[in-house]
Amino acid sequence: MTEQRTVQFRVFRYKQGRERPWYDTFDVTVTPRTTVLEALQFIRRVHDPSLMLRHSCHHASCGTCGMRINGQERLACITRVHDIAGERVTVEPLANLPIIGDLVVDMKAFYAKFTPMAMPLIRHSEFLPEAEPPEGVDTYTRLENCIECGLCVSVCPVAASDPLYLGPAALAAAWRVVQEPRGQNVPEILAQVDTAHGCWRCHIAMECSAVCPSHVDPGAAIMALRGTLIRQHLPWRRKQQGGDAHEPR
Numbered sequence: 001m002t003e004q005r006t007v008q009f010r011v012f013r014y015k016q017g018r019e020r021p022w023y024d025t026f027d028v029t030v031t032p033r034t035t036v037l038e039a040l041q042f043i044r045r046v047h048d049p050s051l052m053l054r055h056s057c058h059h060a061s062c063g064t065c066g067m068r069i070n071g072q073e074r075l076a077c078i079t080r081v082h083d084i085a086g087e088r089v090t091v092e093p094l095a096n097l098p099i100i101g102d103l104v105v106d107m108k109a110f111y112a113k114f115t116p117m118a119m120p121l122i123r124h125s126e127f128l129p130e131a132e133p134p135e136g137v138d139t140y141t142r143l144e145n146c147i148e149c150g151l152c153v154s155v156c157p158v159a160a161s162d163p164l165y166l167g168p169a170a171l172a173a174a175w176r177v178v179q180e181p182r183g184q185n186v187p188e189i190l191a192q193v194d195t196a197h198g199c200w201r202c203h204i205a206m207e208c209s210a211v212c213p214s215h216v217d218p219g220a221a222i223m224a225l226r227g228t229l230i231r232q233h234l235p236w237r238r239k240q241q242g243g244d245a246h247e248p249r
């Protein structure tokens with residue numbers, strides 16, 4: 001017999017035009033296999049069809065279901081309710097990104113931080129050519145390894161205090177291009193991250209690496225960018241290069 005129990009979900013709510021957000025609570029019967037995403041879909045189907053949430057793949061691939069679950073950044077589709085301590089689950093949208101409604105955040109600012117030179121890392125997805133991209137999106141693309149879930153930006157204390165900070169995902173993407181330039185202008189990429197709001201702004205607490213579901217390890221990427229830049233800024237290196245050019249290694 002499947003072990004069932006009832007869990008109370010406390011869900012963050014916000015609708016544009018309303019003065020302030022609020023929380024609603026819903027009882028959901030779960031089994032040991034029920035995920036937070038399935039519970040939220042149940043709430044939407046049975047209790048409140050106006051609940052806004054985002055999801056697609058259900059297997060940690062699309063990166064769309066990121067949210068804070070009991071204060072911890074997670075992908076809802078691979079988080080089992082059973083694995084969360086307590087009889088109450090609080091679900092909130094990602095932090096440090098504007099909220100569109102309920103659990104859905106606006107990812108435009110997140111993508112805007114990526115250098116256009118990370119484009120060689122972005123490939124066309126396996127979507128059928130005849131599939132219709134949503135309005136405003138030219139085509140389906142994805143960055144290798146990084147699933148662009150935004151968990152790292154949500155957990156980052158620097159992103160919380162500095163809206164101009166490039167952030168862990170964009171810096172990790174920059175480091176990938178430096179590692180494997182595929183014809184891109186590496187000195188220019190290094191110059192883009194060698195700023196007060198770039199890799200030097202990081203506090204090295206590594207929360208981003210701890211929450212990343214794709215093992216991108218943005219904190220290590222940021223440290224690697226710094227190491228590369230420090231080596232370039234060494235006086236003997238500058239002299240060797242005849243200036244302050246940003247050539248890696």
Ligand code: SF4
Nearest residue numbers: 156202203205206208
């Ligand atoms: S290591 Fe840097 S980028 Fe990562 S969470 Fe900490 S401050 Fe943010």
Ligand code: SF4
Nearest residue numbers: 146147149150152212
């Ligand atoms: S680096 Fe990791 S946590 Fe950050 S957006 Fe990419 S996959 Fe998500």
Ligand code: FES
Nearest residue numbers: 057058063065077
């Ligand atoms: S639904 Fe795709 S990552 Fe969760």
